[in-house]
Amino acid sequence: MSQSFPIEKLQKIKTPFYFYDMDLLEKTLMKVKHNADKYKYVVHYAIKANANVRILEMIRSFGFGIDCVSGYEIKRALEVGFSPKGIVFAGVGKADWEIELGIDNDIACFNVESIPELEVINDIAAAKGKVANVALRINPNVNANTHHYITTGLQENKFGINNWDLEKVTNAIGRMRNINLEGMHFHIGSQIMDLSSFRQLCVRINELQKWFISHRIYPKIINVGGGLGIDYDEPEVNPMPDFEDYFKIFNDNLDLRADQQVHFELGRAIVGQCGSLISKVLYIKEGVKTKFAIIDAGMTDLIRPALYQAHHKIENLSSVAPEEKYDVVGPICESSDSFGKQLALPKTSRGDLVVIRSAGAYGEVMASQYNLRELPKAYYSDQV
Ligand SMILES: *Cc1c(COP(=O)(O)O)cnc(C)c1O
Secondary structure, three states, X not given: OOOOOOHHHHHOOOOOEEEEOHHHHHHHHHHHHHHHHOOOOXXXXXXXXXXXXHHHHHXXXXXXXXXXXXXXXXXXXHHHOOOHHHEEEOOOOOOHHHHHHHHHOOOOEEEEOOHHHHHHHHHHHHHOOXXXXXXXXXXXXXOOOOOHHHEOXXXXXXXXXXXXXXXXXXXXXXXXXXXXXXXXXXXXXXXXOOOHHHHHHHHXXXXXXXXXXXOOOOOOEEEOOOOXXXXXXXOOOOOOOOHHHHHHHHHHHOOOOOOXXXXXXXXXXXXXXXXXXXXXXXXXXXXXXXXXXXXXXXXOOOOHHHHHOOOOOEEEOOOOOOEXXXXXXXXOOOOOOXXXXXXXXXXXXXXOEEEEOOOOOOOHHHOOOHHXXXXXXXXXOOOO
16 A cells, blocks of 8 residues: 555654655656756756755755745755755746845856846846846746646746747847846746646747747757646656656757757656655544544645645555545634545544655645644654
8 A cells, every 4th residue: 555654653753744755755866867867958956846954955965956936945055055056046026135145146047037127137236246147937828737826837827028028028138238148948837747738848949949049149048947747646656757758858859059958947746756744633523424534734734735726645554444435624724724525545533644645845845834833844764
């Protein structure tokens, strides 16, 4: 049934908490590295998926760069020892102090989303006598076929520069002395399972490359973002995404010049499957039509189900009795504090240890203290 969870040890720890399988993380990183290296692709881990220091240390040890979306994430990356040369900084609303932090540390690149932002970066760089490298985040109008809250590459989204504005943007950059246009940046969404979206992205990039060349602009870096999805239904069957096919799509479909580099920003695909949220059953409550398993983890520990109707596989580690149907809910005073309806679990009782799988990405890092709860702690397979 389940992954090798050290049940006896986990039972002694105060729930709820995150549990990370460091062995699976390492194997996943090895697979990413092996397949990216084939094509000399550069990977920046998207730290917003999970900023846990032990996880970051392991990722750093593989030589990956890091993709940040706030000054706080840049600080964390520097603290953990990532080189500023491997830091890229994205985000539609960078504050002045965040831009200063990036420029002071000579980070590799700002992924820029608007002319007003370019102007501020140019001014701050000028005041410091520096030149900032930027990549333009272009909205490719490609549908990621994922949940609408995590679709980012359509024209109606707030992200990126639309193609009809490109001429204006590149003209503006031409007048800015402290900006160096180094690349194009894309990110079409998250939890993308339909790889044809990435093929479409390549087609759009090839078209845009022609536009840039016709304007005698030669971006060195093509940053295709992240978004590769993981299998939330059967983490056992697919503990890692198919990185081989994923990178091959870009190799097969991107038209590159000899001096161009392709960069990736994978988050979920790297850390999603290695993390689990461990919880205990508090009560079984008989409802009118359904039985509730009320657990001690809530949306404050893992908000994905409440925020975008995400499904996580749930297992009862303590029971092997015949299955019954439960709505698995948390203790928070919100009706959306539910982890799944009518789930088949072995007959469940108070005190049973429950695991919510595939919680390594956008889990611990999104935890809140609503209801003044404590933030969940993290434990690691090599340390329990
Ligand atoms: C969130 C984000 C990523 C990572 O997305 P995943 O789906 O976790 O791979 C990469 N790039 C940018 C710009 C992002 O905002």
